[in-house]
Amino acid sequence: MATVSDPRSSGGAVLFCHGDTSYEFFQDLGTGRHGERVLLARPRTPAGYQGKVVLKCVALPEGPVPESYPRARARLEEEVRLARFLQHPNIARVHGLFEMKYGLCAAMECVEGFTLDALLSIAQVRGRYFSESFVLYVGAEVAAALAHAHTRTDDADVPLGIVNRDINPTHIRLRPGGGVVLTDFGVAFSRLGGRLATTLPRPPGEVIYSAPEVLLGEATDARADLFSLGLTLLEFATGRHLYLPGNLPPEDEGSRLSRQQHQQFLTAMVTAMELHLPPFVEDAIRHAMTFRVKDLASATFGLSKALRTVFHKLLRREKAARFATAAELESELRALLAMRGPYDGADAVREVQQALLEGGEALAELDLLEDEGGISPAFPAPRQDDLRTKPSPLRGADETPTEPGPRPLRVTAEEPPA
Numbered sequence: 001m002a003t004v005s006d007p008r009s010s011g012g013a014v015l016f017c018h019g020d021t022s023y024e025f026f027q028d029l030g031t032g033r034h035g036e037r038v039l040l041a042r043p044r045t046p047a048g049y050q051g052k053v054v055l056k057c058v059a060l061p062e063g064p065v066p067e068s069y070p071r072a073r074a075r076l077e078e079e080v081r082l083a084r085f086l087q088h089p090n091i092a093r094v095h096g097l098f099e100m101k102y103g104l105c106a107a108m109e110c111v112e113g114f115t116l117d118a119l120l121s122i123a124q125v126r127g128r129y130f131s132e133s134f135v136l137y138v139g140a141e142v143a144a145a146l147a148h149a150h151t152r153t154d155d156a157d158v159p160l161g162i163v164n165r166d167i168n169p170t171h172i173r174l175r176p177g178g179g180v181v182l183t184d185f186g187v188a189f190s191r192l193g194g195r196l197a198t199t200l201p202r203p204p205g206e207v208i209y210s211a212p213e214v215l216l217g218e219a220t221d222a223r224a225d226l227f228s229l230g231l232t233l234l235e236f237a238t239g240r241h242l243y244l245p246g247n248l249p250p251e252d253e254g255s256r257l258s259r260q261q262h263q264q265f266l267t268a269m270v271t272a273m274e275l276h277l278p279p280f281v282e283d284a285i286r287h288a289m290t291f292r293v294k295d296l297a298s299a300t301f302g303l304s305k306a307l308r309t310v311f312h313k314l315l316r317r318e319k320a321a322r323f324a325t326a327a328e329l330e331s332e333l334r335a336l337l338a339m340r341g342p343y344d345g346a347d348a349v350r351e352v353q354q355a356l357l358e359g360g361e362a363l364a365e366l367d368l369l370e371d372e373g374g375i376s377p378a379f380p381a382p383r384q385d386d387l388r389t390k391p392s393p394l395r396g397a398d399e400t401p402t403e404p405g406p407r408p409l410r411v412t413a414e415e416p417p418a
Contacts, residue, residue, distance in 0.1 A: 114174050122363060140334045165220070212289060216288075227322065
């Protein structure tokens with residue numbers, strides 16, 4: 001049996017067995033949020049290989065066991081226990097927890113397809129973004145997944161209060177068949193019985209997509225996920241990010257803060273420095289505290305009036321002014337999509353194929369078509385004849401094409417050892 005502590009040396013060795021299925025090491029994907037090793041493995045049954053799975057592994061260290069090990073195991077166990085309540089076609093499945101001689105592993109669905117992050121890169125290479133119908137379709141599908149998660153109850157019918165806390169372009173995938181999947185609940189908050197307390201003095205997910213209240217360390221609820229989804233969809237639709245520096249100089253932004261807000265900002269800055277977060281996090285927090293309605297108008301310029309209205313409600317600094325629930329957001333997005341005419345996953349796949357065709361050789365240099373984070377997109381090869389049979393959806397009458405802009409810097413705040 002291969003050790004989890006250094007699987008790269010095992011070269012396809014069997015990591016563990018479950019019944020008549022053996023899990024063979026395939027690729028090391030690096031380190032996860034809580035220090036766990038993330039691997040790709042190939043399950044093998046008497047009938048042969050059965051695709052791939054993602055393994056999150058907490059390895060038992062050689063020698064004395066550090067204090068952080070029990071916490072890391074508990075977090076992985078909690079993630080798997082929580083997944084039992086997250087059974088939805090738009091949420092990646094968790095297959096189970098497996099004890100090994102060398103540690104603990106959670107086996108999870110390996111979702112093929114492109115992430116929104118990769119699709120945005122493809123759009124920028126070809127010089128044109130995806131249609132608003134594409135944005136509405138993906139947004140509605142993710143909202144459906146969040147509506148499911150946010151309303152889950154435990155076996156006693158007590159609300160679990162799940163908040164994903166890490167909605168960003170790398171955690172949303174478009175399957176080769178057109179389905180949209182939210183792939184990670186690894187840092188989710190919940191009221192699951194026996195859960196480990198995870199209140200920490202920093203955003204648990206990727207900082208640049210965190211809601212203002214998360215950046216400031218305030219109490220958060222499901223509406224924080226909706227704000228993060230809004231930032232994600234805005235960037236995907238326009239290439240712009242609300243937290244990037246605007247036209248006003250920093251001193252003008254600072255003048256918008258009340259004395260209380262200024263104190264909040266200083267506290268957040270001290271925390272960021274103590275956690276050694278990159279300097280641009282300061283800009284993200286400042287913009288999150290000071291952006292105004294006119295800044296939203298600038299960020300959504302070029303989009304149709306209907307979609308701008310959605311973003312103006314999604315991306316409000318005050319929680320009470322946003323969509324109240326993910327179900328409300330889903331309903332609004334589906335209604336707008338229906339007004340534009342029929343559009344489904346097959347149409348989304350055709351748009352991606354068209355983008356790949358238009359991107360041509362320039363995309364090959366990005367290696368997006370071969371391997372994305374160790375997971376093959378597995379998209380059907382684009383063919384000119386197929387794509388010409390159905391034109392991509394037209395922009396709204398009041399839409400202005402937007403030019404691809406720069407991508408924001410990103411940082412993920414990893415959990416420090418307990």
